[in-house]
Amino acid sequence: METDRVVIVTAASRGIGAGCAWELAAQGYRVSLLARSESIFELAEDLGGIATQGSLTRVEDLQRLVSTTLDHYGRIDAVVNSFGDPPRPDLLAISDEQWQENFEMLFLSVVRLARLVTEPMRQAGGGAIVNISACDAREPSLATPFSGTLRAAMEGFTKLYAKRYRADQIRMNAIAPFFVADSMEELAGWDVPDDLMLGRPVTYTELARVVSFLISDDAKFITGTTLKVDEAYSAAL
Numbered sequence: 001m002e003t004d005r006v007v008i009v010t011a012a013s014r015g016i017g018a019g020c021a022w023e024l025a026a027q028g029y030r031v032s033l034l035a036r037s038e039s040i041f042e043l044a045e046d047l048g049g050i051a052t053q054g055s056l057t058r059v060e061d062l063q064r065l066v067s068t069t070l071d072h073y074g075r076i077d078a079v080v081n082s083f084g085d086p087p088r089p090d091l092l093a094i095s096d097e098q099w100q101e102n103f104e105m106l107f108l109s110v111v112r113l114a115r116l117v118t119e120p121m122r123q124a125g126g127g128a129i130v131n132i133s134a135c136d137a138r139e140p141s142l143a144t145p146f147s148g149t150l151r152a153a154m155e156g157f158t159k160l161y162a163k164r165y166r167a168d169q170i171r172m173n174a175i176a177p178f179f180v181a182d183s184m185e186e187l188a189g190w191d192v193p194d195d196l197m198l199g200r201p202v203t204y205t206e207l208a209r210v211v212s213f214l215i216s217d218d219a220k221f222i223t224g225t226t227l228k229v230d231e232a233y234s235a236a237l
Contacts, residue, residue, distance in 0.1 A: 005077040006030045007215065008069055008117070010056055010109070013037040016132055016180055017082035019204025020211050021047060027212060029078070032069040034061070056083065056109040057101065066116040076120050078215040081110050081131045086146035094145065106150040107157070114161060118170060126169030128215040131158055133176040135230035143191065151176075155226050162224025171223035173214050178230035180207050197231045 007024050011017040013035035021043065025031050031049035033040050034056070044051035050072050054061025069076055086102050110131055121127030133151045140148025154174065161172045179201035181187050187201065210229055213219055228234055 004030070006032065006069065006073040006075050007078040007080060008032045008034070008065065008076060008113075009080045009082060010034045010065075010113070011082040011084050012051075013040045013043060015082070015085075016177075016204055016207060017080070018043065019180075020080045020082060020208040021049075023205055023208035023212060024080075025049060030073055032065065032073065032076075034065045057104040059112055062109065062112050062116060066113070066120075070120060075124050076117050077124065077127050079113060079117055079127075079129045080211055080215070081113065081129065083109075083132060086144070086150075088144055091142060091145050102146045103150055106146060107153050110154055110157060114172070118165065118168075121170050122165075122168045126171075128170070128219075129161075129172040130211050130214045131155075131172070131174040132211075133174040133226060135176045135178050135228055135234040137176060138226070138228075138236035139234045158226065159224045166223055171220070173219075173222060173224070174226040175207070175210060175214065176226050176228045176230060176234075177202055177207055178233050180204060193233070202229060 007029045009017055009021045009031060012021045012033035021031050021033055025047035031047050033044050033049060033051045034054055036055050038053060040051040040053055050068065052065040052068050054064060083105055114129065131154055133155055134147045136144050136147045137151035137155055158172050158174045179187055179192055181201045182203050184200065207229060214222065
């Protein structure tokens with residue numbers, strides 16, 4: 001696909017973020033990547049894009065990401081808000097500092113980045129944002145306390161933002177997968193069911209193709225929703 005569209009992908013050095021970066025670049029998107037790891041520069045070079053080394057939890061790093069993207073490409077058409085895996089402590093063993101750190105990563109980073117990209121998108125005539133959630137945001141599990149609380153808040157913000165900016169043709173959706181990995185070995189230590197639909201998890205590329213659909217014009221009437229990619233494991237409707 002030939003396109004001059006520009007997409008920002010966060011937490012892009014590995015996992016879901018890297019999978020989205022590879023897939024979107026292969027589809028012709030011009031990519032601007034953010035990650036804490038210095039390896040993000042090598043990935044950006046491989047994909048013909050640009051990179052910013054920084055943290056989702058730092059306002060100044062997000063500002064630098066957006067300004068660098070606009071300086072280099074002159075526009076922002078889409079954002080994929082991906083995240084690193086939160087820790088999995090016992091519920092009441094979570095410190096205030098851990099709650100705050102993960103709140104800033106899984107919720108406030110989405111709000112902050114939305115503040116930064118909405119006006120450039122509005123001036124360009126529209127845009128699309130996809131937030132990577134998880135299926136346990138609708139059905140909290142004690143094994144993943146941060147997803148069950150903070151990603152639930154993120155999905156609420158997704159709906160509110162979509163209502164507020166639909167007239168500007170800026171869409172925001174979330175995608176809620178179950179397990180995502182390129183091999184079962186990556187999921188060591190997780191309680192993975194033995195009856196996965198295809199006998200394996202969704203791969204990074206497969207999930208990235210769903211993300212690609214949500215930021216494309218094929219999904220232009222889809223906004224404010226969370227698309228579950230979870231093999232119907234979640235009991236929530």
